[in-house]
Every structure is written in C-alpha cells, then in structure tokens.
Amino acid sequence: MIETVHLRKEFGTKVAVHDLNLTVPLGRVTGLLGLNGAGKTTTIKILATLLRQTSGTVSVGGLDPVRQPRAVRRRINLIAGGERMVYARMTGRENLWYFGQLYDVPGRVLRPRVAELLDLVGLAEAADTRVERYSRGMAQRLSIARGLVNDPDYLLLDEPTLGLDAPIARDLRRVVAALAERGKGVLLTSHYLAEVEQLCAHVYVIGDGRHLAEGTPAELVAQSGCHRTVRVAVVELTPRVEAAARAFAPAVRIAPGGVVELSGPGDVAGALTSTIIEAGGALKGLEIAEPTLEDAILALNDRPAAVIA
Amino acid sequence: MRHAARIFRAEALKQHRRVFGSKLVVFSMLIWPLLTLAQSYYTLRPLAATPGIAERWPLAADPERLLAFLATGALGFTFFFSLVQSAWHFTFERQTGTLELLFLSPANRLVVVVANGFGALVQNVWLFACFAVAGFTLFDVARVAHLGMYAVVFLALLVPAVAWGALLNSLLIFSRDAAFLYTLLDDPMWFAAGVRLPTFALPGWLRAAGSVLPLTGSLVVVRGALLDGRGVGELAGELAALAVLSAVLLLTAVAALRLGEARARRTGQLGLF
Numbered sequence: 001m002i003e004t005v006h007l008r009k010e011f012g013t014k015v016a017v018h019d020l021n022l023t024v025p026l027g028r029v030t031g032l033l034g035l036n037g038a039g040k041t042t043t044i045k046i047l048a049t050l051l052r053q054t055s056g057t058v059s060v061g062g063l064d065p066v067r068q069p070r071a072v073r074r075r076i077n078l079i080a081g082g083e084r085m086v087y088a089r090m091t092g093r094e095n096l097w098y099f100g101q102l103y104d105v106p107g108r109v110l111r112p113r114v115a116e117l118l119d120l121v122g123l124a125e126a127a128d129t130r131v132e133r134y135s136r137g138m139a140q141r142l143s144i145a146r147g148l149v150n151d152p153d154y155l156l157l158d159e160p161t162l163g164l165d166a167p168i169a170r171d172l173r174r175v176v177a178a179l180a181e182r183g184k185g186v187l188l189t190s191h192y193l194a195e196v197e198q199l200c201a202h203v204y205v206i207g208d209g210r211h212l213a214e215g216t217p218a219e220l221v222a223q224s225g226c227h228r229t230v231r232v233a234v235v236e237l238t239p240r241v242e243a244a245a246r247a248f249a250p251a252v253r254i255a256p257g258g259v260v261e262l263s264g265p266g267d268v269a270g271a272l273t274s275t276i277i278e279a280g281g282a283l284k285g286l287e288i289a290e291p292t293l294e295d296a297i298l299a300l301n302d303r304p305a306a307v308i309a
Numbered sequence: 310m311r312h313a314a315r316i317f318r319a320e321a322l323k324q325h326r327r328v329f330g331s332k333l334v335v336f337s338m339l340i341w342p343l344l345t346l347a348q349s350y351y352t353l354r355p356l357a358a359t360p361g362i363a364e365r366w367p368l369a370a371d372p373e374r375l376l377a378f379l380a381t382g383a384l385g386f387t388f389f390f391s392l393v394q395s396a397w398h399f400t401f402e403r404q405t406g407t408l409e410l411l412f413l414s415p416a417n418r419l420v421v422v423v424a425n426g427f428g429a430l431v432q433n434v435w436l437f438a439c440f441a442v443a444g445f446t447l448f449d450v451a452r453v454a455h456l457g458m459y460a461v462v463f464l465a466l467l468v469p470a471v472a473w474g475a476l477l478n479s480l481l482i483f484s485r486d487a488a489f490l491y492t493l494l495d496d497p498m499w500f501a502a503g504v505r506l507p508t509f510a511l512p513g514w515l516r517a518a519g520s521v522l523p524l525t526g527s528l529v530v531v532r533g534a535l536l537d538g539r540g541v542g543e544l545a546g547e548l549a550a551l552a553v554l555s556a557v558l559l560l561t562a563v564a565a566l567r568l569g570e571a572r573a574r575r576t577g578q579l580g581l582f
C-alpha cells in the first residue's frame with residue numbers, strides 16, 4: 001500500500017500540499033479530487049519520485065521514495081492526460097519497446113506484453129505506424145499502454161481520460177477497474193466526477209492542498225450536506241398552489257413555467273405533492289434528483305476545512 | 310551491465326528515428342562537412358605560395374598535406390558537433406514531456422545521457438568517417454607508425470566525444486538556455502579547437518579557451534598519429550591529458566545530473582517549459 005503521513009510540499013513560499021495523510025491500498029481504485037490547483041498533481045508527482053516532499057513521509061509498498069527511489073520507480077508508473085508523453089518519430093510498438101528497455105523488462109516478457117498492451121488500448125492495427133500520424137486520442141491511448149509496460153503494482157493516474165472521446169474513456173475505465181480487480185493499487189485524479197463515482201471505492205477531497213473530506217462517494221455526498229432535490233411540475237401555477245407550496249416549506253423555490261423545487265433532508269416528495277394536489281394543482285411531472293459527487297465537491301470546497309472536520 | 314546495454318540499444322533506436330526521420334540527413338552527414346572542408350581548403354591553399362611559409366607552417370606548403378590536415382579537423386568537428394546537436398534535441402524532450410518519463414523510469418541517468426550521445430554520434434559520423442578513411446587511403450597521405458594507431462585515433466575521437474556529449478546532455482536537461490550553448494559551440498569551437506588553423510597560430514587567450522575543449526586534444530592526437538606518424542609512446546602525454554579531460558567531463562556530468570535532479574525534485578522544473 002502507498003501511505004503518506006503529514007505530507008507537505010512547498011514551492012518557494014507557495015504551499016502546494018499541507019499535511020496530507022493518504023492511503024492507497026492494493027486491489028482498489030482510490031480517488032483524489034479537488035478543484036484546479038488543489039495539489040493533486042503535486043501529490044502524485046511526489047509519490048512518483050518526480051518531486052520530493054518538503055516534510056512528512058511517504059511509503060510505497062514499504063519503500064521510501066527518498067531513500068530508495070529506483071526500487072520505487074520499478075514498482076510504480078504514472079499516466080497523465082494529454083498526448084505529449086510519447087516519441088512522435090517512433091511507432092507505437094517501438095515506443096513501448098523503448099520504455100520496456102528503460103524499465104529493464106526481460107525480452108521474453110516484453111515482446112508478448114507489448115502486443116497485449118497494444119491490443120488492450122485498441123492500437124494493434126496502428127502498432128507499426130509512427131506516432132506523428134496518430135490522432136490525439138490514439139497517442140493518448142499509447143501513453144496509457146506505456147504506463148503499464150513495467151506491470152506496476154501501483155498506478156498513478158492524473159486525469160487519464162482528459163480529451164478522450166466517450167467510448168474510449170469508457171474502455172479506459174473498464175481497464176482501470178480490471179487492473180484494480182487484479183490486485184493493483186490505483187490512485188486516480190479526474191475532473192469527470194461521474195468517472196470517479198463509478199470507479200473509486202474511496203475518495204479523498206483536497207482543497208488548497210488541505211484534506212477536506214474522505215470516504216466512499218456516497219459518504220462524501222452525505223457529509224457534504226447536499227440533499228436530494230424534488231421537482232414537481234404543475235399544469236397551471238395558480239396563486240393558491242403557490243401559497244400552499246410556500247407554506248409547506250420556506251425553502252421552496254418556484255421556477256417560471258410552474259416547477260416547484262425543494263431540496264432538503266428526508267423524504268419530502270410525497271408530502272409536497274399531496275400538498276400541491278390538495279391546493280387544487282394538477283401534476284405534470286415529478287422528479288427526484290439525488291445529489292451527485294459534483295454537488296458534494298462544490299459544497300465541500302465552499303466551506304473551510306474546520307467545519308467539515 | 311545488461312540493463313546499460315539495453316538502454317544503449319533503446320537510445321540507438323530513438324536516435325536512429327530522429328536522425329533518419331528526414332531524407333535530407335545526408336546533407337548534414339556528408340555534403341555539409343565536405344562543403345565546409347572544401348571552403349577551408351580553397352581559402353587556405355594560396356598560403357602555399359606565401360614566401361617563408363615552409364618555415365612557419367611547413368604543412369601548408371604541401372597542398373595534399375594541408376587537405377589532410379583540414380580533413381582531420383573536419384572529421385573531429387563532425388564528431389563533437391553531432392553531440393552538440395543531439396544535446397540540443399534532448400532539450401526538446403522537455404516540451405514533449407518525455408524527459409519527465411526518463412526520470413520516472415529506474416534507468417541510470419548517466420547511462421541514459423551517455424547512450425543518447427553515443428547513439429547520435431555513431432549514426433551521424435559513420436558516413437563522413439568512411440569517406441575520410443577512403444580519402445586518406447586513396448591519396449595515400451597518411452603516415453602512421455603502425456596499423457594499431459588507427460584504433461588509437463578512433464578511440465581518441467570517440468571517448469572524449471562521448472564524455473563531452475554526456476556533459477552537454479546533463480547540463481542541457483536542466484537548463485533552458487540551450488539555444489545559447491548551441492551558438493556558443495558552433496563557430497567558436499571551429500576556431501578555438503584548431504579545426505582549420507594550427508593552434509600555434511591562435512592568440513594565447515584563445516588557445517587557453519580552446520584547451521578546455523576536448524576536441525582540441527583529440528585533434529592533436531589524430532593529427533600526430535595520422536599526419537606525423539607518431540606512435541603511442543610519443544603521444545603518451547597528449548593521450549594522458551585527453552584521458553584525464555574525458556574523466557573530468559564524465560565526473561562533471563555525474564555531478565550535474567545529481568544536482569540537477571535534486572533541484573528538479575525540489576522545484577518541479579522538469580515539468581515546466
């Protein structure tokens with residue numbers, strides 16, 4: 001497992017990561033969420049040995065990246081979004097072969113692995129085409145295969161689906177889920193919260209380098225204080241219906257076009273609709289929206305850490 | 310060792326794709342060095358008619374020996390300048406993000422920079438080197454003590470050049486002023502290392518500057534062995550100086566890599582561009 005204790009990273013006077021305690025176990029996908037500049041990439045680069053923390057400790061499967069960087073590098077890999085991370089003049093296969101040499105993957109193992117990885121990311125047919133002729137998505141898929149070339153125990157994913165089209169991003173999510181099932185420890189940052197919700201068993205939320213909250217996506221939603229929203233659409237918004245709805249709860253919002261909206265804890269849908277019907281309103285539609293992780297993240301970022309803790 | 314050999318193969322492929330990525334490569338590999346050689350030859354040939362030249366620079370009195378002198382200079386320059394070019398290309402890896410990937414891997418950093426230079430060197434110079442050897446054989450201008458001196462000549466070019474390439478790579482990885490170094494090492498290196506004029510013709514300050522360039526020492530050995538028929542014993546001093554300079558270059562490369570990587574891990578500058 002990867003573990004950080006009181007992790008802190010300063011760039012000059014800027015503190016990018018404050019006192020972060022993080023655990024990334026094997027066999028599941030752990031999420032790291034936060035708005036732009038929250039410190040996600042910085043944290044990932046520290047785990048990847050590309051940055052060195054200012055203070056605090058890091059352990060990667062029992063190894064210390066500061067004292068045993070090479071041993072750590074063999075066991076991890078990092079995949080970042082964007083198509084830049086491969087050599088344009090080499091073919092897809094050559095790129096993977098090249099990185100296989102840097103990682104000292106034995107030739108016997110490397111050859112079938114390269115073929116397998118090209119297949120996995122759907123580049124088998126383009127394997128012998130130079131990367132400069134690849135589309136952006138193809139180059140990025142190659143970069144994902146590159147991140148698996150050393151068969152790492154821990155995979156650090158920094159917005160891996162950035163700029164991928166929907167079907168490809170879905171395939172990548174399947175690959176990531178399968179890797180975790182096979183026992184790898186995955187740390188994922190992403191701005192696509194649906195992706196995080198779907199993949200991550202445990203999520204950390206950071207803001208300005210500080211720990212804001214953690215838990216399963218459902219727990220985070222609960223912790224964030226976001227509630228489900230009930231929307232009742234009425235055929236005609238009479239003054240009587242409006243008055244009854246406002247009397248039901250002061251927090252009711254009435255949108256033009258006759259939609260009565262209420263967010264709150266507990267199950268208010270039934271009571272609200274009966275109130276409207278009793279006031280003579282005719283229902284056109286009823287919608288109950290559960291709060292999403294996105295609502296939770298926004299809410300969590302709106303308040304200081306102390307309130308959440 | 311095995312891992313190092315694999316890194317050499319990997320870098321050789323990468324450099325092959327880079328160098329031979331365009332068909333115009335024969336220009337830089339052969340036509341360009343030949344043109345500059347012709348230019349220096351026809352510029353300097355009138356010297357032969359200068360009264361008293363035989364005392365001041367005996368070689369210039371004989372056009373064939375002058376051509377051989379300039380050809381060895383061009384050969385040495387091709388070796389060393391191909392490494393300036395490959396180091397310059399190395400800095401592009403910062404933009405493409407692959408530089409960070411090299412540092413993400415467990416590969417030994419010194420091996421990577423040496424392998425990178427070696428790969429570029431071998432693929433850039435073989436054509437002109439073959440041409441030069443053919444020319445020397447054809448015109449029969451070489452005066453060598455024994456055949457083994459060809460190996461000495463080859464090593465005296467290769468080893469310092471690779472050490473020089475490793476140092477340039479190490480410095481440029483962590484610096485953003487690559488273009489400046491490129492300019493600094495082009496024409497001035499021609500001049501200060503005695504590529505087309507003997508160093509004794511240069512002013513003292515320039516000779517001093519040239520003495521820290523390994524190309525200068527390489528050319529002394531190459532010319533001593535090929536043009537003056539000097540043996541290993543006679544060149545011992547020059548060879549030892551060249552070996553020491555190569556070792557210093559390599560050690561400086563190691564230090565630059567250590568300091569540079571430590572600094573990059575502190576400031577995150579590998580990822581910035």
Ligand SMILES: Nc1ncnc2c1ncn2[C@@H]1O[C@H](COP(=O)(O)OP(=O)(O)OP(=O)(O)O)[C@@H](O)[C@H]1O
Binds near residue numbers: 578
């Ligand atoms: N090399 C650096 N030098 C100085 N400041 C840096 C450096 N790298 C990051 N920072 C700063 O540290 C903070 C955290 O940056 P980081 O890249 O980790 O954020 P992030 O969570 O990955 O954001 P994004 O979602 O935009 O990718 C930012 O304020 C950023 O400006």
Ligand SMILES: [Mg+2]
Binds near residue numbers: 040041042158
């Ligand atoms: Mg980031």
